[in-house]
Amino acid sequence: MTEGAGLRAGDLPDDLTAAEAGMWQAFRNGSPYDLSSGDAVVDDPHGGHPWGPERTVRARIVCWLLLDGPPALAGRVSALKLSGVRISGTLDLAGGTVVPYVELKGCRFDREVLLPEARFTTLRLVDCTVPRLEAARVHTEGDLHLPRCRFHNGVRLTDAHIGTDLLLNQAVVYRDRTGRSIAADGMTVGQDLQAELLESHGELSLRSAKVGVSLSLRGAKLANPYSRLALNAPQLTVERTLYMTPAGVGSPLLSGTTPARGTRVQRFECQGGVRLDDGRFGDAVDLERARFGFTEDQELSLRRVQTPELRFLGERPQRGKVVLSGARVANLVDRAASWPGPGSLHMGGFTYESLVPQGPFPLAERLDWVAAATAEYNPEPYERLAAVLRGAGEDEDAREVLLAKQRRRRETLPLAAKLWGYAQDWTVAYGYRPGRAAVWMAVLWAAGTLAFAHASHPPMNSGGHPAWSPALFALDLLLPVIDLGQVGQWQLRGGWQWLAAALVLLGWVLATTVAAGATRLLRRS
DSSP, X not given: OOTTTTTTTTOOOTTOOHHHXXXXXXXXXXXXXXXXXSOHHHHOTTXXXXXXXXXXXXXXXXXXXXXXXXXXXXXXXXXXXXXXXXXXXXXXXXXOEEOSEEEEESOEESSOEEOTTOEESOEEEXXXXXXXXXXXXXXXXXXXXXXXXXXXXXXXXXXXXXXXXXXXXXXXXXXXXXXXXXXXXXXXXXXXXXXXXXXXXXXEEOTTOEESSOEEOTTOEEEOXXXXXXXXXXTOEESSEEEOOOEESSSOOOTTSOOXXXXXXXXXXXXXXXXXXXXXXXXXXXXXXXXXXXXXXXXXXXXXXXXXXXXXXXXXXSSSEEEOTTOEEEEEEEOGGGSOOTTSEEOTTOEEEEEEESSOXXXXXXXXXHHHTOSSOOHHHHHHHHHHXXXXXXXXXXXXXXXXXXXXXXXXXXXXXXXXXXXXXXXXXXXXXXXXXXHHHHHHHHHHHHHHTTSOOOBSSSSSOOOOOHHHHHHHHHSSSOOOSOGGGBOOOTHHHHHHHHXXXXXXXXXHHHHHHHHHHHHHO
């Protein structure tokens, strides 16, 4: 019987094997079709035990059922629900429209599955072994589920449109000839993309992908020793949260929850570079306990990322770089131990509105954090930190940050300016500690008063001079501009002239530094 003939009447085609005939009838009834033996070792789709003809159906017959299958039995809805089945040949549904529900559990595919530009309502492949899934521009109205599957030559979902959820939990994906494990550039997922406990061997590419709710990589292991990037996702848009956090192992995966106490957890691990440049995340980017293994030329790149909250709470990368240049976040939730050291952190143009440290993060370590990000002097990170601290009411800490900025700047100046900077620092700490000026003034005034009490002081004019006052004379020398009527009335000779000149010079230094500090305070206010 030729394909298509007699299908309206529900007749069985003549050339079907016994396994295919059973599948045909189960499809019409909408019931599961299970060819498992009951032996877990034999039934393991990823194991090496052979499955014979009694468990084998041809891919051509599966395509026939899905694209132009027989009518359902009266009162039933046709569906393809296979378990423990080996599918021989290439399953090619390219460009087709598949109306029946499709669910394959614990099945083996001998050759690749071709679904480019195909349309499905819902497609579920669970715990299957597949040489390769080629599904560029595939369209599903509902879910695409691929949990616990193994793909030996990669998955392609470029420009795919998934109506609700995409599930890749516990999937194992090896790279294809281009080095990619999962190529999903331009993919759109209507709700969640869950890839918890995923194993990716190659580049996971999500360039310009869009996820309607959250993207979960909890407990995933990404490794790409073949090229620079293990996760390549520039311009990724996630409406809620990107999770690179631990997942519970050996218990039901409750996406979006923290594993219960006592549950064995698996961290998110990435061996290879991560690129999230220009990403948009509606709620947060969460790196709780994430572990990154970089080479010297690899990096965690968050250039120009925008998100309300960045939870930078992973392990400190031992090599490579963390780049936040141009990123914009509202809340920076971090730990002192999570940030890399000098030369490995870049934060040019990084803006944040508040700091929410987890655990001790004293100001000295926060200043080290800023210094680590500025191999060459750059005022911007210091000014940003000072503004955030001031906004949180930590005015004293903000002044310490700005003082550290001036000290860092001083090291870039020529010798004369550097010496002037040291003078400002020692006297009034660049104006950020104006109380020092009063202390210095009092000390110099007292010393001058004691010294001039023993000085010879003939009057400049024998008549009409005021009474000699060592205290007023010393104060007149120290205060620039203000004339107390003492300095011009008395003559000093020898070393006393040098002492008077020194007091005048020190008075000007103090006045200048206080004026500079006052100017900075007025600018900030």
